[in-house]
Amino acid sequence: MAVQISPSILSADFARLADEAAAVPNADWLHVDVMDYHFVPNLTLGLPVVESLRKATSLPLDCHLMIEDPDRWAPAYAEAGAGSVTIHAEAAKAPVRTLRQIRSLGARAALALNPGTAVEPYEGLFGEIDMLLLMTVEPGFGGQGFLDMVLPKIRTARSLVERHGGEIWIQVDGGITTETIERVAEAGADVFVAGSAVYGAGDPSAAVDALRAQAETVTG
Numbered sequence: 001m002a003v004q005i006s007p008s009i010l011s012a013d014f015a016r017l018a019d020e021a022a023a024v025p026n027a028d029w030l031h032v033d034v035m036d037y038h039f040v041p042n043l044t045l046g047l048p049v050v051e052s053l054r055k056a057t058s059l060p061l062d063c064h065l066m067i068e069d070p071d072r073w074a075p076a077y078a079e080a081g082a083g084s085v086t087i088h089a090e091a092a093k094a095p096v097r098t099l100r101q102i103r104s105l106g107a108r109a110a111l112a113l114n115p116g117t118a119v120e121p122y123e124g125l126f127g128e129i130d131m132l133l134l135m136t137v138e139p140g141f142g143g144q145g146f147l148d149m150v151l152p153k154i155r156t157a158r159s160l161v162e163r164h165g166g167e168i169w170i171q172v173d174g175g176i177t178t179e180t181i182e183r184v185a186e187a188g189a190d191v192f193v194a195g196s197a198v199y200g201a202g203d204p205s206a207a208v209d210a211l212r213a214q215a216e217t218v219t220g
């Protein structure tokens, strides 16, 4: 699958989100981190901002819900026009129902796993998802260091996904830079979230190109 880059607006200027989205026209997605001060110790934004962003950019929104009750809230993000809605396995109480609702509302359904959560117990959900997000930092904050310990899990996930037909995308999120992206691409990821590496750069669009070029040295 072609490399996809999803810049995270967690590292953008929240007072200028429309401009920050326009600064990465060469991105494949815009990654939107929703945090609730409960599932993670940080608070960001919610539905009203996603609804406004939807009107402000033509980039598809990749909504990563780091919230305590994703079963209650995830469908509303799909209704708000998100292209993809990701729920955490550690938080969802009814993942099958929620993932099906997301899909029935026209969005891609995704399941996220924290660094310490094994992938094998979730193989049974592969028929319900379009993407698997493997966190490469503990969720909650941008600008953290990439966790190499997740690499074997990415390899395991890639082989499980191939066994299921290879249609599920594998996304990685946290500490992705031009230094680390080759390692995760080699392990089998194909969708790369990058916050500080994009919005912390002087030229966010050039940073997207640099990340893509570096990942493509592995994927061809």
Ligand SMILES: O=C(CO)[C@H](O)[C@H](O)COP(=O)(O)O
Residues within 6 Å of the ligand: 008, 010, 011, 031, 033, 064, 066, 137, 138, 139, 140, 141, 142, 143, 144, 173, 174, 175, 176, 193, 194, 195, 196, 197
């Ligand atoms: O979900 C996230 C944090 O929980 C963010 O998407 C992620 O941390 C992006 O930031 P960076 O690329 O700077 O690590």
Ligand SMILES: [Co+2]
Residues within 6 Å of the ligand: 008, 031, 032, 033, 064, 173, 193
């Ligand atoms: Co994220």
